[in-house]
Amino acid sequence: MSEKANILIITATKVESSAVLDAFKKATGKEATSQSIRSRVYFDFGMVNGARIFMTKCEMGSNSLGASQQAVAKGIDALKPSAVIMVGIAFGVDEEKQAIGEILVSQQLQLYDLQKVGTRQKKSNIILRGDKPHASTWLFNHFDSADQTWKGANVHFGLVLSGEKLVDNFDYREQLKGFGPEAIGGEMEGAGLYVSCQDKKVDWIVVKGICDWADGKKAEDKKERQKTAAENSVAFLLHALQFAAFDWESKEQKATTGNQTINNSGSGGNATGHSVAAGAGGVAVSGNVGTVIINSQASK
Secondary structure, three states, X not given: OOOOOOEEEEEOOHHHHHHHHHHHHHHHOOOOEEEEEOOEEEEEEEEEOOEEEEEEEOOOOOOOOOOHHHHHHHXXXXXXXXXXXXXXXXXXXXXXXXXXXXXXXXXXEEEOOOEEEEEEOOEEEEEXXXXXXXXXXXXXXXXXXXXXXXXXXXXXXXXXXXXXXXXXXXHHHXXXXXXXXXXXXXEOOHHHHHHHHHHHOOEEEEEEEEEEOOOOOOOOOHHHHHHHHHHHHHXXXXXXXXXXXXXXXXXXXXXXXXXXXXXXXXXXXXXXXXXXXXXXXXXXEEXXXXXXXXXXXXXX
C-alpha cells in the first residue's frame, strides 16, 4: 500500500494518543482509519485544511527499541511526510510563571544525556556535550503566528530539555535547569525526533502540555493532569493546522529539486513536470529543477 502524509504526528503514551484521536474525530466528524504500513500501525485522519495527517505511537523515550528515534525514522520511510510533530505531555520548570495544562513549543531542544562528568575544585563537574538544535523555522513561525488567535491555555515558546530520564526529583530538575537556565520545560522523546528528522532532512517541532513539575510529586492528580496537558497540546496543534493552510506544493517541490544529475540516455529526451531528460539532440528541462549537472559518457 502506498500512502503519503503531509504531517506525521507522534505520541508516546495512551493519554496522548487518545487526546489526538478524540480531537481529530471532533474536527473531522469521523473516526480515524487504522492501517498497518511496513509493519507499523498508523492512524489516518484524512485531510485537515489541505493537509493529509497521520499519527503513530512510539514507546516512551528516544533511543530504545520502538522509541521515538526508530518510530520517526520508520514513519518517514513509510509515509514521506513534509513535517513530523511530537505532541503530548511534558514537565514544567517554573511553578510561579507556569501552570498545569499550559503549552510548551520547542524553538530549540537541549539534549542533556550526553555529558562529560569530571571534577573541578574537588567537586563533581558536569559539562553537556549534547546538541542544541533549532526546530524547523517555518513550523515555529506557523505555531507562533497561530498563538496570536489562540484563546486557550497559555503557550510558552523556547528551549525544551530532552533526555531519556523520567524526571521526578526536584534537585535533579534544578540541575537540568542549570544546564539551560532559559529552559521552559522538559520531556523524553524530542531527542529521537530531532535525530531521525535531521538525518532524513524532514522538518520537526515539539508541542507538549505541562502535566507536572518533575519535583517528586508526579503522582498527585496524575491522571487528570496528564489528560488536561495532552488535550491542551492537541487542541493547540489542531488550532494551528486550521489557522492557516500550509503551502505543501512548495515544500514538496523544494524537497525534490536538489541537484539533478543527468546521464545521456541516447536520442529522444522529453521532460515533464519538474524534471530533466537528456537525449542525442540535447537536454530538456521542465519547471524548477535546481542545479543541473550533466554527465557525459563516451561510447566504448
